[in-house]
Amino acid sequence: MQAAATVSAPAKRPRGRPRKTADERADGNRRRIVLRHAARLFRRKGFDATSTRDIAAAAGMQSGSPFYHFKSKQALLFAVMEEGMRTALQQQREAMARAGMETLEPAAQLRLLVRNHFENLFGAGNDYVPVMLYEQRSISRAQQAALAELKGAYEGDWEPVLRALHASGRLRADVKLARLMIFGALNWSVQWFDRRGAATLDDLADAALALFLSEAP
Amino acid sequence: MQAAATVSAPAKRPRGRPRKTADERADGNRRRIVLRHAARLFRRKGFDATSTRDIAAAAGMQSGSPFYHFKSKQALLFAVMEEGMRTALQQQREAMARAGMETLEPAAQLRLLVRNHFENLFGAGNDYVPVMLYEQRSISRAQQAALAELKGAYEGDWEPVLRALHASGRLRADVKLARLMIFGALNWSVQWFDRRGAATLDDLADAALALFLSEAP
DNA sequence: CCTACCGATCGGTAGG
DNA sequence: CCTACCGATCGGTAGG
Numbered sequence: 001m002q003a004a005a006t007v008s009a010p011a012k013r014p015r016g017r018p019r020k021t022a023d024e025r026a027d028g029n030r031r032r033i034v035l036r037h038a039a040r041l042f043r044r045k046g047f048d049a050t051s052t053r054d055i056a057a058a059a060g061m062q063s064g065s066p067f068y069h070f071k072s073k074q075a076l077l078f079a080v081m082e083e084g085m086r087t088a089l090q091q092q093r094e095a096m097a098r099a100g101m102e103t104l105e106p107a108a109q110l111r112l113l114v115r116n117h118f119e120n121l122f123g124a125g126n127d128y129v130p131v132m133l134y135e136q137r138s139i140s141r142a143q144q145a146a147l148a149e150l151k152g153a154y155e156g157d158w159e160p161v162l163r164a165l166h167a168s169g170r171l172r173a174d175v176k177l178a179r180l181m182i183f184g185a186l187n188w189s190v191q192w193f194d195r196r197g198a199a200t201l202d203d204l205a206d207a208a209l210a211l212f213l214s215e216a217p
Numbered sequence: 218m219q220a221a222a223t224v225s226a227p228a229k230r231p232r233g234r235p236r237k238t239a240d241e242r243a244d245g246n247r248r249r250i251v252l253r254h255a256a257r258l259f260r261r262k263g264f265d266a267t268s269t270r271d272i273a274a275a276a277g278m279q280s281g282s283p284f285y286h287f288k289s290k291q292a293l294l295f296a297v298m299e300e301g302m303r304t305a306l307q308q309q310r311e312a313m314a315r316a317g318m319e320t321l322e323p324a325a326q327l328r329l330l331v332r333n334h335f336e337n338l339f340g341a342g343n344d345y346v347p348v349m350l351y352e353q354r355s356i357s358r359a360q361q362a363a364l365a366e367l368k369g370a371y372e373g374d375w376e377p378v379l380r381a382l383h384a385s386g387r388l389r390a391d392v393k394l395a396r397l398m399i400f401g402a403l404n405w406s407v408q409w410f411d412r413r414g415a416a417t418l419d420d421l422a423d424a425a426l427a428l429f430l431s432e433a434p
Numbered sequence: 435c436c437t438a439c440c441g442a443t444c445g446g447t448a449g450g
Numbered sequence: 451c452c453t454a455c456c457g458a459t460c461g462g463t464a465g466g
Binding site: 042045046047048049084127136137138172173174177178180181182183184185186187188189192199204206207208210211213214215216 | 225262263264265266275298322353355388391394397398399400401402403404405406408409416420421422424425427428429430431432
C-alpha cells in the first residue's frame with residue numbers, strides 16, 4: 001500500500017510554477033495574492049482578455065483555485081474595483097489630513113487632490129483604480145451602484161474646493177461639468193502617460209492646474 | 218426539372234431573420250452593413266464581449282458570413298477604427314472650411330474644434346470614433362501605427378490653435394500636455410454623457426472652453 | 435487548494 | 451453569402 005502510494009503520487013511540483021516570494025508564502029493572504037495579480041492582468045490586458053487561468057498561473061495556483069476565493073470571475077473583478085476605491089478614498093483622506101487641508105488656499109487644495117489622484121493611477125501597485133475606471137461595463141448594475149457610493153465620497157471631497165475656486169473666479173466653468181471634465185483629463189492619462197518618460201507626476205499636476213485655473217487675481 | 222427545382226428550393230427566408238431596410242437591400246454595401254453593426258455593438262458591449270455571431274445576427278446574416286467580408290474579427294475592428302478616423306478627420310476639415318477657420322480668432326477656432334469633436338463622439342451613427350478610442354488594446358502594433366498617422370493629422374489641426382492661445386496667455390499650460398488633457402476631458406465624456414439628459418453638446422463645448430481658457434484680456 | 439472534468443461558446447473554414 | 455462543422459478555450463464545479 002505504501003509502496004503503491006509512493007508510485008502513484010510522485011509528489012513533485014510541476015517545473016513551470018512561479019516561485020512564491022516570502023511575502024506570498026505567509027498564509028492567510030492567498031486571496032490578496034489572487035486579487036493583486038488579477039488587478040495587474042486586468043489592467044494590462046483587459047477583463048475579457050484575461051482568463052481565470054492566466055490569473056491562477058500568475059498567482060502560482062492551479063486553474064480552478066481562484067474559484068475557491070471568489071465565486072466567479074465577475075466577483076473577482078468587483079473585488080478588485082472595490083479594493084481600488086476603498087484604498088483610493090483612504091489615500092485621499094490621509095493626504096488631506098497630512099497636509100492640513102483646511103489651512104490651504106483653494107488652488108493648493110486642488111493641487112493636492114490632483115497630485116494624489118495621479119498617485120492613485122500610477123503609484124506602485126496601484127492597478128486597482130485604473131481597472132475600476134476602465135471596466136465598468138463588465139460588472140452588474142447592483143455592483144455599479146455599490147461602487148457609486150464610494151465614488152461619491154471620493155468626488156465629494158473635490159466639490160467644496162471646486163466651488164470655492166468657482167466663486168473666486170479662478171474656475172470659470174460650471175462646477176459639475178468642470179468636475180466631470182477634470183476627472184476625464186486626469187483619468188485619460190492612463191492611456192498615454194508613461195512613468196519611464198520625461199514628465200513626472202508633478203509635471204502632470206502642474207499642467208493640470210495651469211489648464212484648469214485662471215491666473216490668481 | 219423546373220418542378221424539381223421549385224420543390225427543392227422553397228425560397229423562403231427563415232423567420233427570425235431581421236428584415237432589411239431599403240438602404241440595406243441596395244447591393245454592394247453588405248460590407249458596410251457589417252461594419253456599421255460591428256461599430257454599434259463594439260461600442261455598446263466592447264470588442265471582446267461582442268461575438269462575430271452577434272454581429273452577423275444584427276446584420277441579418279449567418280454566423281460565418283462576416284468572414285466573407287473581413288478576414289478576421291480583429292481586421293473588422295481595425296476597419297471600424299480606420300473608418301472612424303477617416304470620417305472624423307474629414308468632418309473636421311469640412312467644419313473648418315465651412316466656418317472659414319482662418320478668419321476666426323483662436324478662441325473661436327478652439328470652440329469649433331471642440332464642438333465638432335463632440336459631434337464625432339455623439340452624432341447619429343458616430344460609433345466608430347468611440348470604438349477607436351476605447352479598443353486600442355485589441356489591435357496589433359502595426360495597426361496602431363497605421364491609425365497613428367490619421368490621429369496625427371487630426372490632432373495636428375489643433376496644434377496651431379493651442380499655440381496661439383498659449384502665446385496670448387489664454388491657455389496657461391504647456392501646449393503638449395494641454396492637448397493630451399483636453400482630449401482626455403473630451404473623450405472621457407463618452408463614459409458619462411447622455412444625449413437624453415439636460416445638457417446639450419453646445420453646453421459641453423461651453424463648459425470645456427470656460428474650463429481650459431482664461432478670460433480674454 | 436488540487437485533480438479532473440464538463441458544457442458552452444467562440445473564431446474561423448471548406449465547400450458549395 | 452450559407453451550410454455544416456472543427457478545434458480551442460473558457461468559466462466553473464464535484465470531490466477530495
